[in-house]
Amino acid sequence: MNQTRRDLAFGIGLLVFVAPLYWLSYYFTGQKIIQQARDVGPAFLPRLLLIALAVQAAFLIGLSLKNLARESPVAPPPPALWHLRPALVFLAFVVYVSLATVLGYVISTVAFLGLSFFLLGERKLWKLLLLPPAITLMVYLLFETLLEVWLPRGTIF
């Protein structure tokens, strides 16, 4: 998908996003009492912004359609929308966050750092073995001991 088509898809997606939110603005809890008293109630700005977003989305769609019509068929493709490496690192990060409440900060962080270093191309064994515990300990000492900022506790540790 080229950049113009991406913009077109984004514009359509934005319209789809905006419509139910506008409808929901009529159902804010306690809305009716306040609206009877004032026109400039809690739904005033959200609605104004959603209308603005819809208009902007329409502009984006219009511009994209205009650009599509005059686009050269041999236009160079834009950079890929996603890559495997960030996807894997992000997945590891999600698993890390999920496991932190079970395993606790220390074990989950050591595991995450080791895995991420490996995923990102680090192959030196001493770095893979020594850096994760060293960094974890440093962050732990810095936050918990020195700054008294509490890190996640796990159910196991």
Add this chain to the structure above:
Amino acid sequence: MTAMGADLLNAFATLLDPKILVVLLISVPVGIIVGVLPGIGATVGVTVLLPLTFGMEPILGISMLVAVYCGAFYGGAVSAILINTPGTPAAICTVLDGFPMAQKGEAHKALSMAVVASFLGGLFSVFVLSFIAPLIAEAALRFSYCEYFAIAIFGIIMVITSSSRKSFLKGLIMGTFGLFLACIGQDKMGTVERYTFDILQLTRGIPLLPVLVGLFAVSQALILTEQGAKKASLLKIADKAGLLSTFREIFRHTRTLLKSSLIGTIVGAIPGTGAAIASFVSYSEAKRSSKDPEKFGTGEIEGVIASESSNNAVTGGALIPLLTLGIPGDPITAIMLGAFLVHGLIPGPSLFVESAPLIYGIFITMLATYFLVLAFGYFGAGPFAAILKLREAILVPIILVVCFVGAYALDSSLFDVGLALAFGVLGYFLIKLGFPLAPIVMGLILGPIAEEGLRQALMASGGSWAIFLTRPIAAVFLGLSALIVLHKAWTLAFRKKG
């Protein structure tokens, strides 16, 4: 002696606190390091380090962020000079003459020029900040909700303009989206819940910190992973330039130095502009007024002086709207606003009355910061350059761990970590789609100010928008905002292809 003068003198006592000195001694080199690393920069650095301030006293925490901020602006010059890649966008013009100087074997001279120019530009802006900010704050005490609404809208429009060079429409969409995000949660002027979907954590609104961590740090870390492990080809620092001779050489270009520092301070004070613009304007002006403009781009010292003095002068200028009006002008000052809020302080004119020692303490620590930037920058050029050999494979996971700790630590909330993750992915794809992220943050921060101002004004006027025209300052700011949007819309609709 005026009250302001007395406050400033008293604030010097801040530096007698050994904790402040230790914080500055650690933060300045950390700031230089984050500035040195291309792709990290001041915004990511300040975001990642923000959680460290949670357990500190306000003056310590805010001084730390300010020191990182100032250090990073100089740090950007190191990579600009040695690897032809600016560590921060602010150093983009430093590349033009700094790298050619390094190629000619004058790397240390270029770095020394950069650090002394950064020092002098930074000092200039701190002096301006110290004397101008209290005056603006005093005037701002008379502002009503009309002015605050107008300034908030102007701030957002300026950030959209500066961050959306490719597509103003995309920036506008992001700014509006940010304002919409600010509407989520309990209505500040009542008890109505908006878009909370019965999620308890959302009743307090979308918290700023996870959004900052997600949009600026997580998304950037993910972008960095794409580039893979690549080694920078680093030029060697073979020469040696004396500090005194560097000062002497710089003072031969006093006109450029003063002009660039002034441009940097003024540009920094305008919301939404930033150091890259200041650097461009100063560089162009130095080139225009030079007797040998053709030498620019070939290793001309004046080019380095213009770029570095102006981009560091932005630091003091950018704090003017934040401290006096509570309106951040760029993502970094937005993060600093977050630091103020974490400590229960609301930047704005009343802060000068309620927490004068803190404000003047910040000014003084900023002065001290620039002396440390000079010392670390001059004597530590070699070690800082070695940082450029650090690989993404090591850097990115560390950033992500600190992001996790940062998003979690403020409220010990995994919900906030989830938000940071969600905004991280959103930010990653928005960058890919060519949407700027800064307007989202500005919308989120300025949304409550804008909404309260707008609703109060319209309620007072019985729903008439004409109330904004009866207040000159509000009318000017709204008029300027409207002009910018109309001009951009006109360009968009009627520009010819090519």
